[in-house]
Amino acid sequence: MLQSASLPLLSVVFLGAAAVVYVASIYVSDTTDVLSIRWKLGQALSGLVLLAVVTNLPELVITVSAALADNVDLAVGNVLGGIAIQTVVLVVFDVFGTGRSKGLTYWASSLQLVIEASVVVAVLSVTVMGSQLSSAFLVFRVTPPEILIVCLWLGGVWIIAKARTGLPWEREGAAPGGQQTPRGTAKRKKHRRMKAAGNSTRYVVGVFLLAALATLVGGVVLERTSDLIARRTGVSGAIFGATALAAVTSLPEVATGMAAIKLGDCELAISDIFGGNGFLPTLFLVASLLSGRAVLATMPPSTLYLTALGILLTSIYSIGLIVRPRRQRFRMGIDSLLVLSLYCLGVLGLATM
Template identity: 50%
Template sequence: MNGFWSSLPLWLLGLSFALAAAAVWAAGITLSNTTTVLDKQFKLSAALGGLILLAVATNLPEIAITLSAALQHNLDLAIGNILGGIAVQTLVLAALDAFGLGRRAALTATSGSLTPVLEGTLVIAVLMGVVMGAQLPGTAVLGRLEPGSLLVALLWGVGLWGIGQASKLPWHLDGPPSETPPQPAKQGKQGGAPMSTRRAALGFAFAALVTLGAGWVLALSGGALAQHFQLSGVLFGATVLAVVTSLPELSTGLAAVRQGKIELALGDIFGGNAFLPVLFLAASLISGQAVLVQLQPTDLYLTALGALLTAVYVFGLVLRRTRQWGRMGVDSWTVVGLYLIGVGGLWLISRSGG
């Protein structure tokens, strides 16, 4: 299959890549709309809906890439995509701040719940589990089970349970921020018939399949494009491929924010970032190799960058500063600056052979 894609002319590779990206974008909007209906049916909060349903569905491209790489015993690209994807998907929040809300208020000032704070904390905890697992010896494999990857999965599962319990607590804001947050956007025509649960489930499943298939095409055509332009696997996986596979989060996030569903958008990003490292367990089981012990300095660097960017938004969610510079809050500008610095550092590490 890789040989087939490598044999295609450059223009056809680019067209396939663009069409797959467009399909992912369109499917992401459907995922956002149908998740709201399913939240109500299964009695999930908007934050938990984003954390569980939407987060897993929008990470189907990363799932496809990881499974393909594990089957081929070629995990370098998948590792870079998973860890680089966390940093890029956190950067998506800055895009939602700028283009979802515009000049109405900073994104982190509009959340009416502390649940996103716990979700961001879970991301940091899971990433610390990745760092711990990377320090274990390569011989620490029980059959096809890598203890470090198992730890990451357990942290994720326990974190989901804890967030579910916390959502039942009577949390409330003591008062509004210094400025009035924006009102939710109007949702379509007044008096329109609500979407049935069956229709929402079918729409969600179809959009998820489109996302998975398009993600597979993105991975294969993108890999061929990287070879054509002679990009390194680490840099390509952590930057170009990570940006493209973050398109579902961008499209679903914009749709959610413009409808006033801030917690759903935040839950999608943080939930997806917490879920991505769990894919290391699947890669370990499929390949029979200890994956985390293969992490290079660039990979650990990306892990720390993802945790750092997440911490900035956790602070923003607690401080709830509404002031904007241009179209974004101070925390979003900080994340953009740190990401650019981080990419520069990644390039220096790769150049030095780390």
């Protein structure tokens, strides 16, 4: 049916699926936060892994659907473009969340967040290395770098879980004068609201499953329409996945992050972005297993370019979390202004490829 649809109709279906994924992903995120508290998974390794997976359901569904359809370029572009765009989401938090009193990284500065940013840089660095290997370096439908990315991510999650219980630093790695409310406040407030409304755990699980199903369906439709729109407009699947599709799938992070900041939990908002960005490259292993192709070794130059851009933007915010710039320009910290400027220049560079 979609194969014969016109470009305007495909665009409408694409936007409709995006709306479904946006709303459903917010419910998935909120119910996951509540369940992590009720099941006491918040600080545990298993809890961090679960949160990373379920909060990135749209990207997971798109990757699986694209790999099964042998449309790997779209999946890879969506993952790496999503990391760059979701890092720029922190600029949105800075401008509209914290107001005119100091920048986002001043309030949310924490060594734990620096560790999370370092995990993102580590897995993206292996992504660059893996892209330089021969496509024939395939064993049991996967390549060593894809396995290494998963191992690095799991190791990083373990370190993050240990760091959240305390660091051998003064104030356990928390900067003076920053966020006063403890991280996780937003999750606990969601839980209290659910409890006050009389919502049982069975009800929360039911909402989660329905929202996850809606995300599944919406993600498949997004992948199919993205491929067709890219072909009709003459844009490569990698670039369309890295721009339009990545922007759409990052919208839930904008909504949930802004909600956390309004509840006084800036650290959680940044942690969710870095946590999701660290998890996304692990989807390359899934794409290789399903497609039987060495995904990293067949990356086009545009996706390799986006990987480097993601490393650059993440590194800037990592430095910002340590330096903690006080001054703002255009309602944002100096680090956010630099990230926004470099991202815009990066997109212009991408357009020339």
